[in-house]
Amino acid sequence: MTSFIWKNKVAWLVAIVVVGAGLDQATKAWAHAALTRPATEAEIACAEPGARKKNPECRGSDPVTRHGQRVVTNEITVVPQLLNFKYAENPAAAFSMTGSLPTWFRRPFLLSVSTLACIGIA
Incomplete structure (x- = not known):
């Protein structure tokens, strides 16, 4: 039940x-x-x-x-x-792996990766 x-x-x-x-x-x-x-x-x-x-x-x-x-x-x-x-701030996401990328590229890139991960999980 x-x-x-x-x-x-x-x-x-x-x-x-x-x-x-x-x-x-x-x-x-x-x-x-x-x-x-x-x-x-x-x-x-x-x-x-x-x-x-x-x-x-x-x-x-x-x-x-x-x-x-x-x-x-x-x-x-x-x-x-x-x-x-x-x-402390960490704008470069997990483990600062994208810290060397410019902001104009980093944000859309991280958004795309997280969206693809969510689609893959679903």
Whole structure:
């Protein structure tokens, strides 16, 4: 006898995916707000390629996020010497394998690969 709760499997699957995606986006928003701060004009200028070599004032400056609007701040210690939160971005997908590809190519490529994988699984 099938349990009543599992009669509509598609609805449950959709609900689990929506809740999971929502939690993923919420934790990303929290990390962005808690572990970064707005960048100053000088920090944005130092984030330009080659600026740290050309301008001595840029050496030792905090890293600016990939989007150039926020500066990575110190990490948050949850359990000393065991669990810390530190902001990091990985736009190159799993294992940074596509990090050397330009953004205009990388995004459509990764979208195509994931779409083909979903079609293959179905």
